[in-house]
Amino acid sequence: MRTLVRCFDVASFMRTLPHSQALAAAIALLAVSRAFAQSPEPAIDAGVSAEDQALLKEMEAATQPKSPPPPPPPSLPARAASFFSNTFNPALSLNGLLLASATNDRAPAPADPKTGLAIQEVELQFLTNVDPYFSANLLLSLPGGRGIEVEEGYLVVTPQPYGLSFRAGKIKAPFGRENAIHTHALPFVDKSLVGTAVFGEEGLNEVSVEGSYLVPLPFYTLLTVTAMNGDNEALFASAHGEDLAGFGNLKSVLDLSDDATLEAGASYALGKNSASLLSQAAGAHLVFKWKPARAYTTRSLVVAVEGMLASRPTGMDEAAPPTPPHTSGFYGYAQWQLAQRWYVTGRFDYLRTSTVGAPVDETLRESAILVFAPTEFSALRLQASLTHPPGGGDPVIAGVLQANFTLGAHPAHAY
Amino acid sequence: MRAPALFLCGSVLVSAMTAEAKLRVVTTTQDPAALTRAVGGDRVTVLSLCKGFQDPHFLDPKPSYMLELNKADLVESIGLELEVGYLPTLVSGARNDEIHPGRPGYLDLSQFVTPTEVAGTADRGLGDVHPSGNPHYWLDPENGRRMARGIAARLTQLDPDGKDSYAKNLAAFETALTAKEADWDKRMAPLKGEKIVTFHKSWSYFADRYHLDVVGQVEPKPGIPPSPSHTLELIKLMQAQHVKLIALENFYDRRVPDLIGEKTGAKVVFVPVSVGGEEGVDAYADLFERIIKHFESAGKL
Numbered sequence: 001m002r003t004l005v006r007c008f009d010v011a012s013f014m015r016t017l018p019h020s021q022a023l024a025a026a027i028a029l030l031a032v033s034r035a036f037a038q039s040p041e042p043a044i045d046a047g048v049s050a051e052d053q054a055l056l057k058e059m060e061a062a063t064q065p066k067s068p069p070p071p072p073p074p075s076l077p078a079r080a081a082s083f084f085s086n087t088f089n090p091a092l093s094l095n096g097l098l099l100a101s102a103t104n105d106r107a108p109a110p111a112d113p114k115t116g117l118a119i120q121e122v123e124l125q126f127l128t129n130v131d132p133y134f135s136a137n138l139l140l141s142l143p144g145g146r147g148i149e150v151e152e153g154y155l156v157v158t159p160q161p162y163g164l165s166f167r168a169g170k171i172k173a174p175f176g177r178e179n180a181i182h183t184h185a186l187p188f189v190d191k192s193l194v195g196t197a198v199f200g201e202e203g204l205n206e207v208s209v210e211g212s213y214l215v216p217l218p219f220y221t222l223l224t225v226t227a228m229n230g231d232n233e234a235l236f237a238s239a240h241g242e243d244l245a246g247f248g249n250l251k252s253v254l255d256l257s258d259d260a261t262l263e264a265g266a267s268y269a270l271g272k273n274s275a276s277l278l279s280q281a282a283g284a285h286l287v288f289k290w291k292p293a294r295a296y297t298t299r300s301l302v303v304a305v306e307g308m309l310a311s312r313p314t315g316m317d318e319a320a321p322p323t324p325p326h327t328s329g330f331y332g333y334a335q336w337q338l339a340q341r342w343y344v345t346g347r348f349d350y351l352r353t354s355t356v357g358a359p360v361d362e363t364l365r366e367s368a369i370l371v372f373a374p375t376e377f378s379a380l381r382l383q384a385s386l387t388h389p390p391g392g393g394d395p396v397i398a399g400v401l402q403a404n405f406t407l408g409a410h411p412a413h414a415y
Numbered sequence: 416m417r418a419p420a421l422f423l424c425g426s427v428l429v430s431a432m433t434a435e436a437k438l439r440v441v442t443t444t445q446d447p448a449a450l451t452r453a454v455g456g457d458r459v460t461v462l463s464l465c466k467g468f469q470d471p472h473f474l475d476p477k478p479s480y481m482l483e484l485n486k487a488d489l490v491e492s493i494g495l496e497l498e499v500g501y502l503p504t505l506v507s508g509a510r511n512d513e514i515h516p517g518r519p520g521y522l523d524l525s526q527f528v529t530p531t532e533v534a535g536t537a538d539r540g541l542g543d544v545h546p547s548g549n550p551h552y553w554l555d556p557e558n559g560r561r562m563a564r565g566i567a568a569r570l571t572q573l574d575p576d577g578k579d580s581y582a583k584n585l586a587a588f589e590t591a592l593t594a595k596e597a598d599w600d601k602r603m604a605p606l607k608g609e610k611i612v613t614f615h616k617s618w619s620y621f622a623d624r625y626h627l628d629v630v631g632q633v634e635p636k637p638g639i640p641p642s643p644s645h646t647l648e649l650i651k652l653m654q655a656q657h658v659k660l661i662a663l664e665n666f667y668d669r670r671v672p673d674l675i676g677e678k679t680g681a682k683v684v685f686v687p688v689s690v691g692g693e694e695g696v697d698a699y700a701d702l703f704e705r706i707i708k709h710f711e712s713a714g715k716l
Contacts (some may be wrong), residue, residue: 146526160510163485214483214510253478261477296469298668338666340640340668356687375638377539412504415476 090128090136093408095184097121103398108209111190111201120402121183127411133158140180151182152205161239163214166247172222173204173247174193175267176283177306187333187415188369189383189402193351194329198281198310200234204247204269214315217252230271235279235312238272253415261286261415273312281310298340305332324353324361343371343387353390361390381405416634419537421599427601438574441487441496444644445691446560447524449699451491454587458577464505467691470666471497472638473545482558483619484509487520488573491566494525526552527565528558531619552597554706555597555620558673559699561676562589568587569682595700600625600709611660612653612681615668617688630656633672660713664688680681681712 005329024110097120101113108114122142125330129135133153141151154169172180178195192194195203206228215221216359230236230245251265266284284307307330314325333347380403387396438459448463448510455461464480466473471493484490484505492498506521513520514592523548530548537546552558565587603625611622614633622629631652635645652658653675661683663672669685676683686709687693687702696705 079670130622158515159512163510165510187702201498214481220482222478248591248686255477255479261479293469296666297473375539409569412476414504414508 006232007318017408036130057282088128090126091409091411093125093127093406093410095121095123095125095182095410096403096405096407097184098380098403099189100401101398102400103396103399104394104397108396111196112159112396113190113400120189121145123151123182123184125410130155142409153229163216165212165214167210168206169207170205171208171210171226173202173206173210173228174227174249174251175199175206175247175269175281176249176265176308177263177285177287177304178387179203179205180414184404184406185320187304187335187345188347188367188410189381189400190385192306192329192331192347193363194305194308194331195306197327197329197351197353198234198308199232204228204232204281206245219255220253220282222249222251228269228271232271235269235281236271236312237271237274237320239254240276241270241273243276245269260290262287273314275313275315277313277315279310279312281308298337300335300337303333306330324355326354328352341373343373345369363390365386377406377410429565430650431697438577439486440482440489440491440572442452442491443474443494443502445689446559446699447493447566448700449493449690449697450559450563450588451566451570453699454563454571454581454584455577456580459570459573463691465689467687467689467696468666470664471689472500474498474501476501476508478508480505481508481510484514485511487511487514489520489569490514491522491524493550493553494523495547495552496545497550513571513662520630521567522565522569524562525552527561527690528552532616533624542634542636549616551617551688552620553616555624556592556599556699556703557624558620560592562591563699592700597704599703602707602711606710609660609714610656610658611662612649613662614657614664614672617664618662630658633661633667633675646675647649650655650675650678653663653681660684661711662686662710665692667683684709686710687716 026243030141038209041258054221068172075386084268099118099120100116102115103113105112106335119142122145124140126138127136135158136155138150138154139152140148142148148171152170152172154167154171157166171304172182176195176392178192179199191201191203198207202213208223210226212222212224215223224247227246228236228245229245230243232245236243247269249267251263251267253261253263255261264286266282268280268282270278270280283306287302287304287306290301295382307328309311309328310326312325312327329349329351331347331349333345335343335345337343345368347365347367347369349363349367351363352360354360355364365385365387369383371379371381373379380401383398383402385388385396385398385400387398389396419716437457440448440451440455440459440461442451442463442467445463445467447489448461451459452666462483464483465474467572467668487509495694505588506516512518515521516523527550530550530552530700532545532549534541534544534546536634537544537559552601553562563585567581567586569616572579575580607626610630611618612626612633613629614632616632616637618627618629621627633646633649635642656699658679659681661672661676663669663683663685663686665685669683675681688695688706690696690699692702693705696702
């Protein structure tokens with residue numbers, strides 16, 4: 001009755017509104033009034049007579065249950081309030097990377113820091129089982145905070161018979177140490193010179209079908225073989241769609257003691273490029289990790305070195321990108337944990353590019369980074385680097401402060 | 416000459432086959448490992464990934480652990496998100512379909528206890544909270560009994576031939592535990608109602624069991640190292656409430672608790688909170704024996 005009274009009160013006002021606005025307002029008012037009508041203790045209008053108020057109270061009392069219903073047993077799930085449910089929603093997480101940079105480089109390359117403030121990347125991850133047979137992992141990236149792209153998105157076959165596992169979709173190939181690591185988990189704010197030169201800014205990240213095999217040895221050994229679409233513009237990008245690229249990796253991790261491990265890996269990729277010639281890349285890496293069991297959260301050391309060698313013959317292809325035919329180099333870093341939340345890391349980068357008939361170009365870079373990680377979900381990272389460009393030009397100095405944060409149910413990173 | 420050689424070969428073969436017949440159990444921490452050894456006896460081999468002197472919240476998913484899980488018949492976890500930082504990665508990397516959640520080869524032991532401190536909301540602004548409840552439940556011997564029963568049931572499911580053996584071992588474990596519980600209750604009785612401060616919220620179940628009154632933590636929030644302002648507030652609180660004991664898990668840095676103890680006159684009890692946390696703490700009962708001994712010695716001072 002109260003609802004009807006309120007509706008009648010506003011009817012004259014509604015007639016003054018344009019037709020569409022009146023309709024929207026009517027719907028909104030109806031919704032609001034119905035919501036109030038369902039409130040547990042509705043107020044009785046002052047204009048209603050005392051006799052009617054008594055009658056209304058009597059009617060309300062008659063419609064109330066005599067005693068409150070017993071609560072459902074705690075072990076039962078709550079009944080759905082509608083047909084829509086978020087029960088099966090995937091695990092969601094978001095990583096954000098904010099940068100404040102300063103450099104003396106007046107014309108920095110796209111991958112290099114520029115003076116100013118920037119969003120380096122925002123990454124959204126969706127991870128869940130599809131059904132008993134597949135799980136799915138989708139990572140959407142917003143580089144620079146603009147646009148959206150599929151950074152990774154793949155299905156994993158859940159059954160893993162005989163030590164085998166299969167994935168299909170857009171996958172960061174586990175080429176060496178660095179390529180498969182997402183930006184927020186890299187030991188530095190930027191990638192290595194050689195990794196960027198061989199595979200480009202996005203790395204070797206292709207639509208692929210991947211099979212891996214846990215080799216039955218006394219120490220961990222994983223063999224990975226991948227067929228890729230061959231889209232990587234720095235290395236492949238054949239003009240013929242049917243030209244697939246291939247990739248293989250063998251990685252072993254050995255426990256030297258309870259506190260130390262040594263990882264060794266070798267990788268090889270090949271495929272046709274835009275000149276329909278065979279491009280190849282090979283790499284090897286070594287990682288030593290030390291983390292004493294009795295000071296597990298306060299002391300650790302990581303020493304890593306990775307080298308790559310790539311050839312991209314261009315022949316007479318004039319449309320080929322300006323990628324030197326021969327690229328090689330390495331980087332090495334050592335990370336020392338100073339205290340529970342503090343890390344310091346130093347890195348040396350070397351890149352060598354050569355073109356037939358042209359002088360060899362060599363680029364060197366030294367970098368250092370200081371990390372304060374209050375929890376595993378946030379970090380402030382201050383990096384300084386000194387790059388010596390080819391040809392003996394003035395060195396490029398860059399300083400970057402990165403804020404790195406994670407929201408939601410982000411899965412643990414691989415070892 | 417040939418007969419002894421054949422006998423030796425046969426013995427080695429039988430021995431190898433017997434070893435193969437044992438159930439391979441991998442646990443995340445040493446407490447379920449100790450319970451599984453007690454219940455499983457010589458029908459099981461047990462390996463714990465995390466050592467008792469390590470903080471069980473943090474463990475790197477080393478690939479060698481994947482190899483152990485690859486060969487495991489059963490994986491036992493504490494659950495309540497204690498191992499969320501490493502166990503999912505290890506299980507998915509192990510290539511062993513039998514140990515995935517939902518399979519008989521995966522046992523989340525939190526299902527056998529009633530968790531406390533279940534959070535209504537999951538907000539990381541509150542620190543490293545466990546929304547499904549406090550995972551340090553093995554520090555109440557009654558929960559240890561329930562865990563042992565759950566383990567015995569699962570071992571029986573996986574190895575029906577061992578049913579009698581597991582039942583016999585479980586009964587012996589429970590009888591011994593009951594006798595020790597009576598002793599521990601008696602020895603902890605003088606500390607009933609004693610106000611204590613702990614480093615992390617590891618002690619909730621132990622405190623509930625022995626009626627200790629936990630008035631604060633050295634950590635400002637779970638998982639967050641002590642800050643000067645929080646430490647000052649805690650010192651004032653302890654002085655106001657005459658707190659005489661600080662219970663400190665023996666894998667945390669003791670410098671700040673020692674400072675608090677110095678300023679307040681409270682005794683710092685630096686104790687293991689898991690089996691394997693100190694030399695000689697090898698069985699589940701050893702853990703309580705050692706903790707209570709530390710509390711007794713602190714209470715006398």
